[in-house]
Amino acid sequence: MLFPSLTRTGPHRVVITGAGIVTALGLGWRANADGFRVGRRAFRPVSLFDVTRQRAREAAEVDLPHALPETRLSARTSRRLTRASRQLLWAAAEAWRQAGWEAGGSLPLVLGTTGCGSESGEQYYRLALEPTPVRRGQPTRSLRHQGQRQALDVAEAFGFEGPVTMIANACASGSNALGHARELVLTGRAERVLAGGYDALSQLAFAGFDSLQALSTTLCRPFDARRDGLGLGEGAAVLTLESLDSARRRGADILGEIIGYGAATDCHHLAQPHPEGQAAFLSMQEACARAGVAPESVGYVNAHGTGTVLNDASEALAINRWAGLRARDLPVSSTKGSVGHLLGGSGAVEAVVCLMVLREQWLPPAPCVETPDPACAFPLVRQPRDARVEIALSNSFGFGGANATLLFRRWP
Amino acid sequence: MEPTDALKAEVKQLLVANLMLQVTEDQIGDNTPLFGPGSLGLDSVDALQIVVALDKQYGLKLSDPAAAKQALESVSAIATAVRKHQEAQTGPPAAGTAPS
Amino acid sequence: MTRIFVRGAGAVSPAGWGVEPLLTALRAGDPLPSVESCSRGRESAPSRAAEQRDPNDHRRPTLAAAAYQSTQQFKEDQALLHELRAPSGSRRFAARLVPTPVPRPAWLAHPRLRRASGISQFALSAALEAIESAPGTVLDATRLGIVTGTHTASIRYSERFFGEVLDNPATASPMLFPETVMNAPASHMAAFLGCTGLCYSLVADQTAFVQALVVGCQWLVDERVDTCLVVGMDEAAWPLADALDHFAHGLPVSEGAGALLLTRQPGTPPAVELKCITDAHLYAAAATKEPAARAMRSQLPAESPGELLVDSRSGAPRLDRAETLAWADWRGARISPRLALGEGLCAATAWQFVAARAALTCGSARAANISVVGANLQSVGARFELAEE
Numbered sequence: 001m002l003f004p005s006l007t008r009t010g011p012h013r014v015v016i017t018g019a020g021i022v023t024a025l026g027l028g029w030r031a032n033a034d035g036f037r038v039g040r041r042a043f044r045p046v047s048l049f050d051v052t053r054q055r056a057r058e059a060a061e062v063d064l065p066h067a068l069p070e071t072r073l074s075a076r077t078s079r080r081l082t083r084a085s086r087q088l089l090w091a092a093a094e095a096w097r098q099a100g101w102e103a104g105g106s107l108p109l110v111l112g113t114t115g116c117g118s119e120s121g122e123q124y125y126r127l128a129l130e131p132t133p134v135r136r137g138q139p140t141r142s143l144r145h146q147g148q149r150q151a152l153d154v155a156e157a158f159g160f161e162g163p164v165t166m167i168a169n170a171c172a173s174g175s176n177a178l179g180h181a182r183e184l185v186l187t188g189r190a191e192r193v194l195a196g197g198y199d200a201l202s203q204l205a206f207a208g209f210d211s212l213q214a215l216s217t218t219l220c221r222p223f224d225a226r227r228d229g230l231g232l233g234e235g236a237a238v239l240t241l242e243s244l245d246s247a248r249r250r251g252a253d254i255l256g257e258i259i260g261y262g263a264a265t266d267c268h269h270l271a272q273p274h275p276e277g278q279a280a281f282l283s284m285q286e287a288c289a290r291a292g293v294a295p296e297s298v299g300y301v302n303a304h305g306t307g308t309v310l311n312d313a314s315e316a317l318a319i320n321r322w323a324g325l326r327a328r329d330l331p332v333s334s335t336k337g338s339v340g341h342l343l344g345g346s347g348a349v350e351a352v353v354c355l356m357v358l359r360e361q362w363l364p365p366a367p368c369v370e371t372p373d374p375a376c377a378f379p380l381v382r383q384p385r386d387a388r389v390e391i392a393l394s395n396s397f398g399f400g401g402a403n404a405t406l407l408f409r410r411w412p
Numbered sequence: 413m414e415p416t417d418a419l420k421a422e423v424k425q426l427l428v429a430n431l432m433l434q435v436t437e438d439q440i441g442d443n444t445p446l447f448g449p450g451s452l453g454l455d456s457v458d459a460l461q462i463v464v465a466l467d468k469q470y471g472l473k474l475s476d477p478a479a480a481k482q483a484l485e486s487v488s489a490i491a492t493a494v495r496k497h498q499e500a501q502t503g504p505p506a507a508g509t510a511p512s
Numbered sequence: 513m514t515r516i517f518v519r520g521a522g523a524v525s526p527a528g529w530g531v532e533p534l535l536t537a538l539r540a541g542d543p544l545p546s547v548e549s550c551s552r553g554r555e556s557a558p559s560r561a562a563e564q565r566d567p568n569d570h571r572r573p574t575l576a577a578a579a580y581q582s583t584q585q586f587k588e589d590q591a592l593l594h595e596l597r598a599p600s601g602s603r604r605f606a607a608r609l610v611p612t613p614v615p616r617p618a619w620l621a622h623p624r625l626r627r628a629s630g631i632s633q634f635a636l637s638a639a640l641e642a643i644e645s646a647p648g649t650v651l652d653a654t655r656l657g658i659v660t661g662t663h664t665a666s667i668r669y670s671e672r673f674f675g676e677v678l679d680n681p682a683t684a685s686p687m688l689f690p691e692t693v694m695n696a697p698a699s700h701m702a703a704f705l706g707c708t709g710l711c712y713s714l715v716a717d718q719t720a721f722v723q724a725l726v727v728g729c730q731w732l733v734d735e736r737v738d739t740c741l742v743v744g745m746d747e748a749a750w751p752l753a754d755a756l757d758h759f760a761h762g763l764p765v766s767e768g769a770g771a772l773l774l775t776r777q778p779g780t781p782p783a784v785e786l787k788c789i790t791d792a793h794l795y796a797a798a799a800t801k802e803p804a805a806r807a808m809r810s811q812l813p814a815e816s817p818g819e820l821l822v823d824s825r826s827g828a829p830r831l832d833r834a835e836t837l838a839w840a841d842w843r844g845a846r847i848s849p850r851l852a853l854g855e856g857l858c859a860a861t862a863w864q865f866v867a868a869r870a871a872l873t874c875g876s877a878r879a880a881n882i883s884v885v886g887a888n889l890q891s892v893g894a895r896f897e898l899a900e901e
Contacts, residue, residue, distance in 0.1 A: 001811065003726055004729075054681050114693065131602065135758070152889065180712075183734065187730075267702055270691070400695040453623060457687055
């Protein structure tokens with residue numbers, strides 16, 4: 001039963017035994033780690049739809065291979081996958097293989113997204129507008145557009161059944177999904193959970209952010225004094241979460257431990273954060289309180305850092321306030337200057353960045369920051385450098401006031 | 413040239429229609445501040461929406477944010493900006509008629 | 513074991529704004545008067561709602577004369593069949609739309625709702641009614657959780673905005689885009705109620721509302737919140753009607769919202785308890801709808817006297833087949849909200865739960881099984897019981 005759910009008395013420590021990632025830097029941990037480590041920028045002119053009449057022209061598009069990872073999907077299903085499902089499947093395959101999980105049985109799946117199978121929905125709409133309407137393929141497009149179809153693609157691909165929770169909390173969706181998955185394992189509701197976030201580049205979202213003049217028309221430079229907006233990206237990241245007992249029983253290699261999760265709601269405005277970042281402060285404070293960790297022991301902050309004037313100013317104040325004296329030497333960077341803002345996928349991708357930092361002990365620089373915003377009382381990581389990091393924090397904030405923070409600890 | 417009352421009324425209609433305002437045209441004073449404390453309570457998203465509406469209805473392009481801020485202070489300010497745009501385009505203006 | 517009680521409920525539907533009009537429509541049983549049955553021999557008032565009202569605009573009151581608006585006739589006509597048309601005009605779709613509220617509720621003047629689309633107004637109205645219908649529930653906004661379930665979210669603004677983008681991105685309305693995000697309704701509710709804590713928006717097929725209930729129960733059991741609003745909502749627009757038409761030609765698309773207020777305490781009797789939510793029976797790989805619906809049914813008790821079944825049948829035989837087979841054993845009292853009110857997706861699922869609670873609180877049933885056979889993700893069911901004093 002989903003309720004009342006049998007819970008093996010917790011709390012159970014929650015570890016990560018597999019991580020898959022797809023961004024404009026490439027497919028897989030290695031390609032992404034090498035790119036994040038030097039702060040490579042992966043933006044290029046948009047090729048997926050017409051942007052000639054938009055203010056901004058670039059995005060961090062994924063070079064998606066025509067091939068698919070090895071899965072149990074039928075040829076028929078494989079032919080109909082949307083771009084979002086293909087990126088999600090590559091990330092899920094990498095995590096699944098690394099964790100060494102087997103098919104069969106019930107496994108909860110928690111995913112964050114904002115656009116679902118957006119290109120299928122947009123294509124459906126274009127064809128439905130035609131004076132002599134097209135009927136062929138429209139039923140499939142209308143199904144493929146829906147978020148639960150991407151979830152079913154993953155469940156069918158790796159042969160499991162389980163409750164599906166699709167969280168559409170704007171740009172915090174990926175972090176909310178991982179946070180919710182952590183609570184399922186922590187409370188003993190599930191021993192294993194597959195969780196992550198994704199979004200393919202969507203013309204509606206691109207035009208939407210551009211209509212709000214929120215897209216940079218120069219370079220996405222989070223926390224730079226002369227920043228002029230965000231850059232959109234696309235991709236996916238998936239993690240296999242399990243209880244420490246389960247991982248130990250299986251002798252699995254542990255990538256890191258997810259030790260804290262905080263979430264709060266900013267009621268200030270539908271599309272703008274409160275200038276003082278109260279909700280951001282609360283979500284960081286709650287994540288640390290639940291982890292039993294003080295700001296002093298946090299070694300790196302992967303900021304939400306979109307590169308818009310409003311977000312970075314508000315987040316800077318929140319980090320300053322939360323970190324207190326620690327801010328002076330607390331390294332912070334936003335990796336959205338490299339791979340852009342993945343909306344529903346950013347929380348999950350940035351969780352994997354934190355795992356990279358903890359596993360390989362380096363800090364990802366934010367490319368092209370020339371003059372840090374004086375509001376930042378913390379040093380921005382602007383050059384690649386190694387560093388001893390035991391605990392990393394990841395922020396994700398979004399439209400609608402969705403604020404979420406995750407804390408990860410290095411596994412020795 | 414002082415914008416005509418007809419043009420100001422038209423601007424008020426544009427605001428009510430485009431911003432889904434819960435007030436009627438006659439409840440908006442010519443010089444009521446549109447933004448900031450004690451104003452009609454519009455925000456930056458409304459400002460962007462007005463800029464788009466002025467472009468669609470009058471072909472007036474307020475791309476530079478500073479100029480836009482100044483031109484959108486009140487109904488009179490908007491009507492003045494529209495009038496200047498119309499004069500620049502058609503020479504001496506006809507009475508208050510906007511190019512449809 | 514922590515028990516969960518349904519302390520309040522609210523609804524908005526094509527029958528009107530509130531649980532009462534919803535129950536009236538359901539008691540009427542067969543589908544609401546459709547256009548044909550309405551025009552037979554009835555003198556049509558000048559502003560009959562039958563003409564295609566602009567579904568995008570929920571604020572301008574209909575043109576009906578004030579006198580006409582107060583008659584029972586008006587209420588019936590409001591709920592009758594509307595029509596949605598694709599811009600190319602060639603295709604028309606039956607729809608049941610929520611009537612413009614008359615008189616206009618005061619809370620609609622809240623600044624956050626000025627630009628909000630219908631779906632956010634439906635959701636907030638249902639949420640406020642759920643809170644008001646639970647006297648004695650102390651509402652500490654910092655300990656209030658909000659979880660919404662939707663299928664297509666703010667499709668009306670998404671459709672309008674994307675249409676403008678295809679026309680000319682440079683003049684696409686910036687005001688519409690923020691309202692198209694799927695968590696806009698939840699965000700407006702949180703801002704209106706001052707909820708600074710947990711607030712999730714979930715998306716799936718008709719079962720998204722049930723998944724939202726699961727998350728709400730988890731927060732209450734883990735004491736992350738003390739009260740939880742769980743809201744199901746969807747809104748009608750021609751692309752949704754167009755898509756539905758491929759699967760069930762003629763089935764009217766519908767819209768609205770339903771909300772439940774959950775707490776850990778029973779409150780004043782009659783107290784309705786959420787006894788269980790079945791497992792999620794996915795339609796993955798081999799498992800098609802029929803075995804999944806049967807597996808869901810088998811997790812809910814056999815029929816016994818004084819019990820009610822509230823199912824998700826929509827009246828389209830092909831879509832209803834799995835659920836009809838799964839509940840072939842049920843002989844007793846049964847309500848299918850979609851038969852009367854149309855396919856309201858997650859709103860209609862929420863109406864099922866609201867109707868089930870009402871049946872228990874008004875004494876017409878001791879317990880209710882709620883069956884939700886989703887269109888393309890999963891079947892999941894639940895059970896309400898009257899908590900003994």
